[in-house]
Amino acid sequence: MAKSIxxxxxxxxxxxxxxxxxxxxxxxxxxxxxxxxENLNDGVVIxxxxxxxxxxxSRLAKLVGCSxxxxxxxxxxxxxxxxxxxxxxxxxxEDTQPFYGWKEGQLRRKDGRKFWAEVNATLLCNAAGxxxxxxxxxxxxxxxxxxxxxxxxxxxxxxxxxxxxxxxQTEEAIDDPLSLRIIYVNDAFxxxxxxxxxxxxxxxxxxxxxxxTSSTEIDRIRAALSTHEPVRAEVILYRKNRTHFWVxxxxxxxxxxxxxxxxxVSVMREVTERKIVEEQLRRNAFHDSxxxxxxxxxxxxxxxxxxxxxxxxxxxxxxxLFLDLDRFKVINDSLGHMIGDQxxxxxxxxxxxxxxxxxxxxxxxxxxxxxxxxNIQSDNDATKVAERVQQALSTPFNLNGHEVFxxxxxxxxxxxxxxxxxxxLLRGADIAMYRAKAQGKACHEVFDTDxxxxxxxxxxxxxxxxxxxxxxxxxxYYQPIVALATGRILGxxxxxxxxxxxxxxxxxxxxxxxxxxxxxxxxLGQWVLREACRQLKHWQEEFASEPPLTISVNLSSRxxxxxxxxxxxxxxxxxxxVDAHCIKLEITESAIMENTESAxxxxxxxxxxxxxxxxxxxxxxxxxxxxxxxxxxxxxKIDRSFVxxxxxxxxxxxxxxxxxxxxxxxxxxxxxxxVETTKQxxxxxxxxxxxxxxxxxxxxxxxxDAAKLIPQSQPFLHLTRISPSNxxxxxxx
Ligand code: C2E
Ligand code: CA
Ligand code: CA
Numbered sequence: 067m068a069k070s071i072x073x074x075x076x077x078x079x080x081x082x083x084x085x086x087x088x089x090x091x092x093x094x095x096x097x098x099x100x101x102x103x104e105n106l107n108d109g110v111v112i113x114x115x116x117x118x119x120x121x122x123x124s125r126l127a128k129l130v131g132c133s134x135x136x137x138x139x140x141x142x143x144x145x146x147x148x149x150x151x152x153x154x155x156x157x158x159x160e161d162t163q164p165f166y167g168w169k170e171g172q173l174r175r176k177d178g179r180k181f182w183a184e185v186n187a188t189l190l191c192n193a194a195g196x197x198x199x200x201x202x203x204x205x206x207x208x209x210x211x212x213x214x215x216x217x218x219x220x221x222x223x224x225x226x227x228x229x230x231x232x233x234x235q236t237e238e239a240i241d242d243p244l245s246l247r248i249i250y251v252n253d254a255f256x257x258x259x260x261x262x263x264x265x266x267x268x269x270x271x272x273x274x275x276x277x278x279t280s281s282t283e284i285d286r287i288r289a290a291l292s293t294h295e296p297v298r299a300e301v302i303l304y305r306k307n308r309t310h311f312w313v314x315x316x317x318x319x320x321x322x323x324x325x326x327x328x329x330x331v332s333v334m335r336e337v338t339e340r341k342i343v344e345e346q347l348r349r350n351a352f353h354d355s356x357x358x359x360x361x362x363x364x365x366x367x368x369x370x371x372x373x374x375x376x377x378x379x380x381x382x383x384x385x386x387l388f389l390d391l392d393r394f395k396v397i398n399d400s401l402g403h404m405i406g407d408q409x410x411x412x413x414x415x416x417x418x419x420x421x422x423x424x425x426x427x428x429x430x431x432x433x434x435x436x437x438x439x440x441n442i443q444s445d446n447d448a449t450k451v452a453e454r455v456q457q458a459l460s461t462p463f464n465l466n467g468h469e470v471f472x473x474x475x476x477x478x479x480x481x482x483x484x485x486x487x488x489x490x491l492l493r494g495a496d497i498a499m500y501r502a503k504a505q506g507k508a509c510h511e512v513f514d515t516d517x518x519x520x521x522x523x524x525x526x527x528x529x530x531x532x533x534x535x536x537x538x539x540x541x542x543y544y545q546p547i548v549a550l551a552t553g554r555i556l557g558x559x560x561x562x563x564x565x566x567x568x569x570x571x572x573x574x575x576x577x578x579x580x581x582x583x584x585x586x587x588x589x590l591g592q593w594v595l596r597e598a599c600r601q602l603k604h605w606q607e608e609f610a611s612e613p614p615l616t617i618s619v620n621l622s623s624r625x626x627x628x629x630x631x632x633x634x635x636x637x638x639x640x641x642x643x644v645d646a647h648c649i650k651l652e653i654t655e656s657a658i659m660e661n662t663e664s665a666x667x668x669x670x671x672x673x674x675x676x677x678x679x680x681x682x683x684x685x686x687x688x689x690x691x692x693x694x695x696x697x698x699x700x701x702x703k704i705d706r707s708f709v710x711x712x713x714x715x716x717x718x719x720x721x722x723x724x725x726x727x728x729x730x731x732x733x734x735x736x737x738x739x740x741v742e743t744t745k746q747x748x749x750x751x752x753x754x755x756x757x758x759x760x761x762x763x764x765x766x767x768x769x770x771d772a773a774k775l776i777p778q779s780q781p782f783l784h785l786t787r788i789s790p791s792n793x794x795x796x797x798x799x
Pocket of ligand 3: 683703705
């Protein structure tokens with residue numbers, strides 16, 4: 067079965083020749099050689115032309131799992147029997163050619179276990195150049211093969227990973243670890259950055275992917291890497307097309323056996339999408355969605371930081387501006403919410419244009435804006451900005467073809483005031499804004515200590531009011547409304563009083579605005595209406611009269627804008643059994659104007675129920691007479707400010723005359739409010755005013771005192787018999 071070597075077909079590479087085997091020198095060297103061969107790490111086997119093993123070293127015997135004695139004289143083929151097809155010595159089968167040269171492959175030991183070997187087969191020839199056998203060396207490369215395989219697996223993991231992998235090499239004399247040369251990038255790197263590995267390798271990561279800017283995160287990475295610490299961070303990088311992307315990067319230094327850092331491996335996961343969502347969430351949390359301006363939360367955060375800085379460095383001065391648009395509600399209600407929103411956006415942009423980069427403008431909600439001015443030189447700077455803002459807002463806005471005029475009232479809080487809680491600063495600016503509003507529109511006011519005391523008192527009052535509403539610590543007083551022709555009582559206006567546990571009776575002028583602002587007016591107003599109806603029913607039953615007594619109840623703007631008002635009133639009427647025709651609801655001009663959209667509907671519904679409607683405080687609000695024609699009002703109450711001057715001010719007198727005539731033309735009754743003197747009364751009588759109310763007749767009374775007046779048929783006859791010509795009472799004539 068073994069074949070002789072066919073020199074024609076074999077390809078002997080570098081044959082080893084024994085020049086003279088008989089010489090003793092050769093004997094000596096043969097022995098030396100054998101010792102060397104015995105101690106080689108490689109296995110060595112020499113076969114003759116018949117493929118019989120002539121020599122085998124113990125390393126080889128061990129490799130194949132036999133002993134030297136077992137092998138010598140046997141066919142080599144026998145020991146390499148399990149060679150897997152590729153390893154064919156001097157023709158292990160009929161149809162294969164003998165193999166000379168170098169080869170790697172798997173062999174099997176005697177016990178069947180496989181191992182990897184690197185095999186070198188050389189044709190041996192004698193001095194005459196005739197082939198004598200084969201020299202085979204065999205190296206166990208199982209471990210290397212395993213490592214190669216392992217690396218190949220690892221590489222395929224890295225190449226195909228979704229994560230970006232980048233390896234850079236450390237070089238001496240480079241102090242910025244991010245400037246190291248890239249030596250490897252995977253496919254994900256190319257997919258994400260747009261750079262092929264050819265473009266990336268040899269460049270530094272920071273030049274390739276970073277912008278000139280050095281973010282704090284990049285600096286942190288640098289610091290960690292220069293001390294050879296692993297580092298993890300989220301940073302912005304730039305693609306080849308200069309768009310940016312976010313990565314979560316993990317950079318690890320790799321050390322050699324001596325412990326020196328030779329490479330950095332960076333594994334990055336693109337997290338752009340997550341970052342965008344996070345950013346949106348953050349924006350939502352900290353910004354107003356309509357204008358894109360910072361919201362209250364962000365503003366307060368910036369304010370806190372500013373306060374902190376100012377605390378550390380008293381030279382740092384700042385100011386807080388609180389801005390409230392004048393009559394925004396009117397614009398909103400008359401032109402619609404869309405225009406209202408457009409206006410707010412346009413205002414936001416104008417406010418931004420008035421400020422420097424360091425300043426913050428925020429929208430607190432509704433038509434309220436705040437501005438934080440940082441690092442101002444003097445308090446004067448703040449008022450200058452306020453003036454600039456007012457100037458900027460004074461140019462009309464063009465919104466969808468509507469020319470809209472607006473102005474703002476601005477309250478200013480300076481850091482020089484001794485407050486350092488952000489919420490107190492904001493409250494102070496708010497109070498100053500209210501002051502500005504009271505001064506007339508489009509003004510600004512700087513917060514002063516007077517206001518502070520005022521704020522504290524108001525806050526206390528608000529707390530107390532909350533409790534009072536819960537406990538119903540209120541009482542209604544009743545002020546008679548007198549028919550000037552007869553001196554009879556037409557009805558009463560119900561006026562609420564607060565029985566404060568410490569401060570005694572508190573006037574509604576003081577707490578109704580707070581109740582309005584806080585919404586407490588809703589439960590309070592409901593209580594007032596119910597109580598007034600209950601009292602009226604009681605009086606009507608006790609003292610029947612023709613026409614029946616009426617009760618006038620004040621409705622605040624907030625109540626008036628409440629859609630559930632109609633049902634509440636219906637319920638109260640049903641519960642108390644009062645005839646709707648005896649109820650007069652008093653609504654101010656401004657309450658109507660602030661709710662123009664819903665006002666008409668609301669008023670018509672109330673009318674349909676049979677309730678009478680009065681315009682309260684006429685002359686103090688918008689004084690636009692147009693709405694008087696439009697809205698279905700029954701009574702017009704001339705404000706005290708006119709009545710009080712009707713006897714001394716000819717102009718006012720003429721005005722009141724006009725108002726009365728106008729009301730009559732519209733079929734409305736007229737009530738003069740706040741009549742205090744007989745002279746005023748005389749003038750009103752001269753103007754043929756029909757009804758009046760005021761201290762001259764009676765102050766608001768408790769229900770007990772009011773009840774004493776009702777049975778008298780003409781309690782104020784003596785007053786009403788006044789002579790219009792000389793203002794003297796009838797008795798005096
Ligand atoms: P108002 O509706 O204009 O009520 C008339 C106010 O003028 C009452 O003040 C009354 O006491 C006062 N007054 C009447 N005659 C004279 C006078 O001859 N001279 C002077 N100087 N004052 C006179 P009051 O009771 O302090 O109420 C103040 C305001 O509080 C009311 O103004 C009304 O707007 C509001 N208010 C009172 N009660 C209620 C209520 O139950 N609900 C609501 N929403 N507001 C109320
Ligand atoms: Ca009133
Ligand atoms: Ca009034």
